[in-house]
Amino acid sequence: MSGLLGVAVLGAGHMGADHVRRLDRVVSGARVAAVADPDPERAEEAVGGIEKVTVHTEAEAALDAPGVDAVLVASPGEAHEEALLAAFARGLPVLCEKPMVPDSAGALRVVEAEARLDRRLAQIGFMRRYDTEYRRLKSLLDGGRLGRPLMLHCVHRNVSSPPHFTSSMLVTSSVSHEIDAARWLLGQELSAVTVLRPRPSAGAPEGLLDPQLVLFETEGGAVVDVEIFVNCGFGYEVRCEAVCEAGSARIGQAHTMVVTSAGDAREEVPQDYLVRFADAYDRQVQTWVDATRRGRVTGPGSWDGYAAAAVAEAGVRALETGARTPVELAPRPSRRHP
Amino acid sequence: MSGLLGVAVLGAGHMGADHVRRLDRVVSGARVAAVADPDPERAEEAVGGIEKVTVHTEAEAALDAPGVDAVLVASPGEAHEEALLAAFARGLPVLCEKPMVPDSAGALRVVEAEARLDRRLAQIGFMRRYDTEYRRLKSLLDGGRLGRPLMLHCVHRNVSSPPHFTSSMLVTSSVSHEIDAARWLLGQELSAVTVLRPRPSAGAPEGLLDPQLVLFETEGGAVVDVEIFVNCGFGYEVRCEAVCEAGSARIGQAHTMVVTSAGDAREEVPQDYLVRFADAYDRQVQTWVDATRRGRVTGPGSWDGYAAAAVAEAGVRALETGARTPVELAPRPSRRHP
C-alpha cells in the first residue's frame, strides 16, 4: 500500500477518542477514515477538525464508508462480536480492544468464524505484549538462559476502581491482562484457577472484594500468583517476576528520576495505565498499521481472546466458590489459512 | 549482675560453634562457661583456647557446671524439649534455637511447663525479629501510617538444600521463618494453609518438591504467600512486601555496591543466611545477654515456638493433600507469672 491506511474507528469513548488522536497525530502511515458511535456528538468531538473523516451512528455504515481499509474496534465489549463478524464479512483487517468478546461462548464463535476465512484478520488489543519491559522479559525467557519458568509473581494495582466495578470484574477486566501476559510469557495454556479473598481494604467501596490473590496453574506445571488491588490508593503499579530454574527476572519497578528531599529518596509512581503503557499503546497501533499495510496480521489473535475469556470465566467461579476451578478450553479449530 | 553472664552452650555443631565464638568474641557482657556435645572432640574444637570453660557430653552436666547463669540451646531439635525442661527445673534463662520443639505436642508441653513457673524463662531463636530491615517493617506496620496490612508477599530462596532435605522440610524448616515473621509482623495467628506445587526445578534433587508456593490465611483476614525455593542456584534471598490499605513496604532488596561492567549494572547477592543475617544473630544474642543480666526475658517466647510447630504441621498436611488445611491451636495456657 503506497497511500495511508484508512481506518474506521468504532466507538468514540475514552479509549476510542484516544485511538483517533493516535492514528491522526502519532502513528505514521495511517489516517482516520470513519468514526462510528451511537452518540453522534461524541463521535464529532473525537474527530475534532480532522479532515476527510465521515461520522456514523452505525458500525456497519462506518465499515462501508469510502476509504476504509481496516477497522479499530473500541466500542463496549458487548458490541465486539457483531463488529468482528461484520469486519470478517468484508475482509477487513481489525484491531479489537480487549476483551475480544466478554463471554467465552461468543468468543469461540469469533474464533470459528475467522477459522473459516482464507486468511487471518483479527488482532486483539493485549497491549502489554508491546511494552518494552514485557518484551525484554519475553525475550529473556525465550532465550532459555534462565531455564524453564517455574513461577510468575504478578502485582497489578490501580489507584481506584471506576464506578460500578464488581468483584468479578477484578478478574474479568483487570486480571485479564495478566491472563494474557502469563499465556504469552510462558507459552502455555492456564489449566486451573484459585482465588483467595483477604478481608477487603477499608479503601474499597462497600461490598467490593478488593484486593484478591488469584492463583493460576498451567498445563506445563508452572504457578502464577496475581495480587489484584484496584483501590490501593497510591499509584498504578504493574510488576512481574519470572522465577526460573537458573535465575529470576523482574520488571515493573522502573524509575526515571529519584528525588532526595526532606529525609526521603523518592521515585514517582505513575497514577494511570495510560501513562505507564503510553508507549505500548503507540507501538501496538504502529505495529498493526505497518503490518496491515504490508497485507499481514500479527500479534495476539482471536484464540488468545477466547482463551482469556474462558480463563476469566473460570476465575469468576473460583472467586464465588472459594474452590480450585479447572479451566475447560474448547478444541482449537483448525484454520483453512496457514 | 555486675560480672559477665556465664552461658552453657548445648550443642557444638555448626550453629553451636558459631554461638560459642559469638559469646566469646562478639557480644559484650557474656562468657562461655560450659559446652556440651555428645561428641567431646567437637565440643573441645568449638571451645578452642577459651579459658575457664568446662566441656561435657551430657547437657544436664553443663547446666550444673560452675559459673553457669544461662543456657543457649543449639543441639538438634529432638533434644530441645528435654533441654528446655531441664533449664526450667533449674530456673535458668534459656535462648533456644528454632525449632523450639519439632512436633507441636512436645512444643505444647514446653509451653505448659513454662506457664507453671513463676516467671518466663525461654526465648526462641527466631532471629529475623532482630534484623534491621524486619524491625523497620514491623515498626512501620505498628505505627499505623499505612493502615491495616492486607497481604504479605514473601520470597525465601537458598542456593541449594543440604543432603537429606525432604519436601516437608521446605515447610517445617525453611518456611518456619516466614511463619514466625508473619505472626510477628501482623500480630495475628495463622488460621489456614494451602500449598501449590509447581513442577519441580531441574536443579532440585530427584523427588524433592522444590519450589513450592505456600499460602497462609490469618484469623484477621490477611493473606500471606511464600515462595520457598531451596535450590534456586543463584543466591540467598529473603524478601517481604507488606501490602496495606494505604501503601506498601518492601524489604530484602537492599544492595550495598553496584558495579557497572561489561554491559550490566550488578549488585552482589549474598549466598548464605549467615552472611545475610549475621547482624541479626549478633543482635539477638546481645539483646538476650543484656536482658538476662537485668533479670528479664524478652523476645519470642515458647508460645511462638509452639504456634510455629502447629502451623508447620498443618502445612505438611496441606502439601500432602493439596487441600486448604485449617490450623488448630490449643488454648493458650494462662500463666502464673505476669
Add this chain to the structure above:
Amino acid sequence: MSGLLGVAVLGAGHMGADHVRRLDRVVSGARVAAVADPDPERAEEAVGGIEKVTVHTEAEAALDAPGVDAVLVASPGEAHEEALLAAFARGLPVLCEKPMVPDSAGALRVVEAEARLDRRLAQIGFMRRYDTEYRRLKSLLDGGRLGRPLMLHCVHRNVSSPPHFTSSMLVTSSVSHEIDAARWLLGQELSAVTVLRPRPSAGAPEGLLDPQLVLFETEGGAVVDVEIFVNCGFGYEVRCEAVCEAGSARIGQAHTMVVTSAGDAREEVPQDYLVRFADAYDRQVQTWVDATRRGRVTGPGSWDGYAAAAVAEAGVRALETGARTPVELAPRPSRRHP
C-alpha cells in the same frame, strides 16, 4: 497545513538516513520530499523505495525541489552554515543537527542572519531536551520545589570512540550535549571552564586524553562537573544530578529489568545513544513537524547553537592550557521578530 509536511533532508549518512526513516515511518504528519548528499548512491540508499522523493547532490537543489516545506540538516557540521543561510534565504523552517556550526564565529553569523529575518526559522538538534527524564528534571527545577540549583553532577560515557576522535572532540562533540543541557536546565549562560585530565585509561587509543573532568561555572554562581569518558568499555551512560538548596534529583539510572542469576542482580546497560535516546529523537522530530505545520518554531534556537560553540571553544583552550578559562559571549543580537 492540511497535507503532510514535505521535508528536504540534507545529508544521507548515519544520522541523515535515520531521519529519513523516521520521517517516513515513525512520525506523523510529514513526508520526505527531497534528499541531498554529495554521494548520490548513499542518498538513493537512504531513500529506499519511498515514493515521490527527489534525490540531489547539491543542498540548494534539494531546497528548491517541488513539495519542500521545511529542511532537516544532517550533513557534516562544516556544511551547516551554508545550508542554514540558504534555508533562511528561502524562508524555510529548519531543524539542524548539532553542532549548529562548529566554530563560534560562523555560529554567530547564523544568529545574526536569523535576527534580520522577520521571524524565527531555526531549531537546533539538542535532542536531550526531548528526553522524558531530562524533561522531568527541567520541570522539577522550574517548579522551584527544590530551591535554587547549586551544582550539576554529570556523567557521559561511551563504550568506545569512533576513529579519528581527538582529545578536543571530547569537549566539542561529546560534552556539547552537557553544555546545552546545563544552559537549558539552569537557564543561565556558562561563564568559565576548567578541564582536569586524569592519566588516560589503558582502554583509550594512544594519545587520546580520555577520560576528562570538565568543570563549568555559570553566571549565576552554579558549578557543573562533567565526567566525559568515551572509551569506558562497558556501556552508554548519561547521568545528571541536580543539587539544589532543598534537595537533589538525579536521572539516568533508570532500569527496566533486573535479572538475578549466579550471584548477581543485574540491570542491562544500554550500549548506544540511539538506544538510550531513541524516544528523544522521535519526539524531537515529531514536535518539530507538529509546530512547523502550525507555522511555529519552538525548541532550542540559533543562539543556543552559538553559545554551545563558544563554550566548547573555551573548553578546548582550557584543556590545552590546564587553566580556568572564561567564556566570552558576543552581545545577543536584538531580533526584528518577537
Add this chain to the structure above:
Amino acid sequence: MSGLLGVAVLGAGHMGADHVRRLDRVVSGARVAAVADPDPERAEEAVGGIEKVTVHTEAEAALDAPGVDAVLVASPGEAHEEALLAAFARGLPVLCEKPMVPDSAGALRVVEAEARLDRRLAQIGFMRRYDTEYRRLKSLLDGGRLGRPLMLHCVHRNVSSPPHFTSSMLVTSSVSHEIDAARWLLGQELSAVTVLRPRPSAGAPEGLLDPQLVLFETEGGAVVDVEIFVNCGFGYEVRCEAVCEAGSARIGQAHTMVVTSAGDAREEVPQDYLVRFADAYDRQVQTWVDATRRGRVTGPGSWDGYAAAAVAEAGVRALETGARTPVELAPRPSRRHP
C-alpha cells in the same frame, strides 16, 4: 592477653561518651578502666554506673591509672598531640579520633615520635575504612577486576552544620574523611587540590561557603571530586563512585526498605553519621581491641593522620586563593620498627 583490655578514654564529650558506652556494652574483650575530662561532671556522667572506672581531670593521670592497657583519644583535636606523645612515652597502644593533630607540623612531630619507638602504637580513627560498603569497594579495586581507578566521584552531605562551623572546616573537618578514603582506596598520595565555590545555598549560615566542590589530583594521575554540602537540609549522604578502566562501582546508595505510598516510592535517608556509620564505629573499636589484645597495631596509622592534615592545609589555601594548590608532604621517616 587473657583478661579484658583496660582502656583509658580521654575526653567525655559526645564522641568520648559514645566510646565509653561502646567499650562497656557493645564490643567484646574490653572494659573502661579510666576516663579523663577537664569537666569532672561530664566524665562522671559518661561513666554512669560502670564499675571499677577511675575518673580524672588530667589525661596523664588517666594513663597512669591502675588497669590501663590502652588509650582511646576522644578529646578536642588541639589536645591530641600531647595525648599521643604521653601514650607513646608509656608504651600504650592508642586509638586516636580524627583529626590526629589539626596542623600538619604537629602531626609530623607525632609521626616522627612514633618512628623513634621500637614498635607501632597509634591507630587513627578513620572509621570509614571499617564500613562494609567501603571495604567492599576497596576489595574490588584491589582485586584488579575493573583495572586502574581513573576517578572517584564523592558526595558528602550533612543536614546542617554545627554552630561556629567555618568555610575552612568544610575541608579540614568534613572532607578529611574523603581525603583519607581516597588515599586508602587508591593507595596513592594526593598531590594537588583545587576548590570551586558555587554561590552559597540560602540554607547555609550567613558567610559560610557551602557547598564547595573540592578537586584532588593524585601522584598516580587519578582525579577525585568531592561535593561537600554541610547544610543540604535533607539528610546525611555519603556516596562514592570509583570509575576504572574496565567498569565503575558505586556505594552509598543502599536502601533497606522501600515504602510506596501516595504516589511515591520512598527510601528513608539517614539523618546522621552515627546512624549511617554505627556499624563502622563498632567494628573499628572491636578490631582495635582484638588486635591490641594480641599485641598488634593495625589500621590507619600516624602517617595517614599526617597526610590528611597536610592535604587539608593545602585545601584551605586552595579555597582561599581559588587556585590549584600543590600538596607538599615531608619525607616519610624511616621507622626503627618493622
